[in-house]
Amino acid sequence: MLTFTDKGIYCAAGDFYIDPWKPVPRAVITHAHSDHARWGNQHYLCTKDSVPFLRLRLGKEISVQGLAYGEEIYLNGVTVSFHPAGHMIGSAQVKVTYKGQTWVASGDYKVENDGISGAFEPQKCHVFITESTFGLPIYHWKPQASIFSDIRNWMNENEQAGKNSVLVAYSLGKAQRLLYNLQHHVSRFLVHGAIFNAHEVCLQNGWPLPPVELITPETPKENYKGSLIIAPPSAADSAWMKRFNPYSLGVCSGWMQVRGNARRSNVDAGFPISDHADWRGLLDTIKQTGAEKIFVTHGFTSVLARYLQENGLPAEEVKTAYGSEEEETTT
Known part of the structure; x- marks a missing residue:
């Protein structure tokens, strides 16, 4: 057929x-x-x-x-x-x-x-x-609740070390999953423009997602502290990231299931969520x-x-x- x-x-x-x-x-x-x-x-x-x-x-x-x-x-x-x-x-x-x-x-x-x-x-x-x-x-996924707990622990460790937390996630699909499941554990979300645009479409169509703030050149650096910053993979190696220094970079990807992928990708933490x-x-x-x-x-x-x-x-x-x-x- x-x-x-x-x-x-x-x-x-x-x-x-x-x-x-x-x-x-x-x-x-x-x-x-x-x-x-x-x-x-x-x-x-x-x-x-x-x-x-x-x-x-x-x-x-x-x-x-x-x-x-x-x-x-x-x-x-x-x-x-x-x-x-x-x-x-x-x-x-x-x-x-x-x-x-x-x-x-x-x-x-x-x-x-x-x-x-x-x-x-x-x-x-x-x-x-x-x-x-x-x-x-x-490839065998842990329950997502366990992964989100790992993300929260990583954020706490970063805050204690004086680092900002930046997560890399695909702008359409993965980012919404993170926002929905972390909204009761994160006080503030700051996002890249690609994620912000998708987020606006979600809100306009009634999806229950938390508020986010668009990152712009005018965003005060003090806003980064204690927040979760979400960016698409394309931003990970760009000059756009420098504004968050000092920061810890985490990647949300099923490929992180394989030990060593985070190191080879030059990121600080890998969360195998697919x-x-x-x-x-x-x-x-x-x-x-x-x-x-x-x-x-x-x-x-x-x-x-x-x-x-x-x-x-x-x-x-x-x-x-x-x-x-x-x-x-x-x-």
């Missing part, structure tokens, strides 16, 4: 693409990260919660339609619906049903409910297209779908596909253009 083309995942019967990486007439979008939602498509279909983020990233003039989770739409006789993926606000798995066959394209997903992104809901299907960003057995499923999360999800065939995209595709094959489940790795943005920005 779905095929993998040089433009993206294509449904010929419905004449639409899922997360295309080249411009197409109709794009069905799993979430608003720019490796999945690209500029140039004639029309976009996504969840209602993703609409404002697509407009933020791609421009207010785009043609976009939003659906509620579970709401069905019919495209040339093909039934399409969105179901929570837990990756970020508005993220979804795309369920496609035609002539008794159901395929699900997961996009990016995580199985732990972070409180703000919506709880992941596995979907029964015949064929499941899964990501594998962290598709190695070494918006993707870990190894067990991937395997549990695949089992819960009941799928008869698995396609594995972006990440450790060969490892996961081979493991599934060795355990009696037909699986095939597929090359796509997903994941490049997140690899570059260490999310």
